[in-house]
Amino acid sequence: MIPTRARLACALLFGAAAVALMAGAPNGDQELRVCADPFDLPFSNDQEQGFENKIAHVVAQDLNARVVNYWWPSRRGVLRNSILGGFCDVMIQAPVGLDPVATTKPYYRSTYYFVFRADRGLRLRSLDDTILKHLKIGVNIIGYDYTNTPPAHALGSRGIVGLVGFGNFLNPDPKADHPDDIIRAVAKDSIDVAIVWGPLAGYWVKRSPTALAMVALPDSDPVSGMPFAFSMAMAVRHRDKELRARLDSVIDRRRSEITAILQEYSVPLLDLGAPATPGAPHGTPSGSVAPTRDTVRDSLLVSDSIYQGWKWFHVYCFRCHGEDAQHPVIATAPDLRWVLSKSGMAYPRDSFEYTVLTGRPDKGMPSWKVLLDTAAVKELYQYVKARSDGWLKPGRPHRESDLKKSQ
Ligand code: HEC
Structure with a gap:
């Protein structure tokens, strides 16, 4: 039996440690435990070359902490195996309102894009262009429950099915994934057009040896009501309210640095002042995998x-x-x-x-x-x-x- 006084001392000690971590004691050896995908550029990779990695360091620096990455690929069960499991505390990127976690204020907003070869001379303007019925269209299949992205839903509601699926969730071996497969398929002409989440499109289109064109989809689809544009934030566990508040203030203080990083990665940015998308994408913590609408704050x-x-x-x-x-x-x-x-x-x-x-x-x-x-x-x-x-x-x-x- 531990004497009561010793127990009390223990409790006080642990309590003090916890408070120090949360309050950000300026000792520089606190940890910011970040959940990240090891093979998912432009979002993150195990060489810390993604924009989430860079942003994590900006946040850590502001909090006088150091980044400790917890690597877990964006696969089925990713939330349970990372942030919700307590293996890490912050997701640098999550759609606002992603329900299983608590999100901060948004720090960027983007939408989906058509991507096609510039030399194809396609005049694609919207999902209602009838030419789409005759094209081979690639989309990312995503979500930890294998759900489809909003464009796939939107095309489905126009009777356009038989899309070509790409994405992390299709391959059980994360190392075998190439997040740019969908863009390379356009460049190689094996699909006519891809519909891709902005950050992924912007980054890989810029690096493609073949000239590719990008055309933005609207904020939401008039036919299916599905949102295409999403505001992205950081995420913590629901109970970590204090950490969330600290991240909110980091986002305010470091906004221009964060935006500069996003621009460096050619992320196409929309005005954050736009109305918040009802029903945020669920998606995955680290990105490429963006937006579907299954896990939302208000699913009605x-x-x-x-x-x-x-x-x-x-x-x-x-x-x-x-x-x-x-x-x-x-x-x-x-x-x-x-x-x-x-x-x-x-x-x-x-x-x-x-x-x-x-x-x-x-x-x-x-x-x-x-x-x-x-x-x-x-x-x-x-x-x-x-x-x-x-x-x-x-x-x-x-x-x-x-x-x-x-x-
Ligand atoms: C009085 C009952 C009744 C009402 C009211 C009714 N339906 Fe139906 N509906 C049926 C039946 C029975 C069938 C199956 C017909 C058949 O076997 O071909 C059907 C078939 C359909 C189908 C075709 C499904 C298929 O597989 O071919 C659609 C679409 C549909 N209904 C939509 C509606 C909508 C929308 C409304 C409201 C505006 C509506 N229905 C109101 C009884 C009803």
């Missing part, structure tokens, strides 16, 4: 048109197809989430619109021509697609514009 937050679609659905459709477009009430009515999914029929938007407007009266599906116009059916499609893609969880959605009003 939707665009106004999806919200409108939900309203139509709950006036006209739910009594057969079921609340939240799941668990159909009528035995012959299909689960529309499945109908729109890849494993179902991947019903294209046009067919959806046609079926809803004309109906199949002989099979029990009414025609909605009289009650709904094409615009309303488009909203219905977006809503059901959001349920089908899975990022809109069951329950009554929240409207973006209401949220802004109440802020």
Whole structure:
């Protein structure tokens, strides 16, 4: 048995150590334990050549600490095996709102880009350009649950499937990964166009021996409601509030240095003043792997048109197809989430619109021509697609514009 007084002394000692670490005692031998991917340029690598590595050193210097990297590749389970497991304390890069962790204020914002060979003379301006239907399109497949990036979702909602997938999550051996594979495939003409997260695109396009063009996607997709632009921040565990506050103030103090690093890596930067993307990308701590929308602070937050679609659905459709477009009430009515999914029929938007407007009266599906116009059916499609893609969880959605009003 340890005497009570000794125990108390121990407790005080440990307590003091913890406080010293958190308060940043200026002794220079504190550790900033950073979670980083060992093979993922331009984000990070084990030679500390990525921009996350550089930013980590700026942060550490400001906190009078030294960087201790904990290397773990951006694979399935990465959060559990790094920050959440307590192996490291800070992710230098995470989309604002990434739910399993707490994020700081953002320090940059970027979006997705079309990347194609300059000599192809493609006049790509948006995902609605019909030429996309005839092109071989590459996208990064990402997320620790193998989910798709927002552009893949957005193309899917236009009936464009059969994309060529690239990315860290496809190869079990991290060393066999080349984060620039997707850009090299464009240069080699094995795909016609790639849709790539800005930091990855900017860095590798600059270094490509073949001249490549980049065209930005808008902040969000008008058809699927999916965001393309994301504000990126640092992340800590939810309970580490004090550390988060310190990082917030480092970001304020060191903003110009951090921006200079991003520019040095050719990261295409958007104005941070833009409205925060509802539903941040989950993605991975270290990057290339950006944005999907599965892990969000508010998984019911939707665009106004999806919200409108939900309203139509709950006036006209739910009594057969079921609340939240799941668990159909009528035995012959299909689960529309499945109908729109890849494993179902991947019903294209046009067919959806046609079926809803004309109906199949002989099979029990009414025609909605009289009650709904094409615009309303488009909203219905977006809503059901959001349920089908899975990022809109069951329950009554929240409207973006209401949220802004109440802020
Ligand atoms: C009275 C019940 C009923 C209502 C109300 C209803 N549906 Fe249906 N719906 C059905 C049935 C039954 C089918 C299956 C028809 C068949 O077997 O071909 C169906 C089929 C569909 C299909 C085609 C699925 C496929 O696999 O081909 C779509 C799309 C659809 N409904 C959308 C809607 C939408 C959107 C609404 C609301 C505007 C709606 N439905 C309202 C009963 C209903």
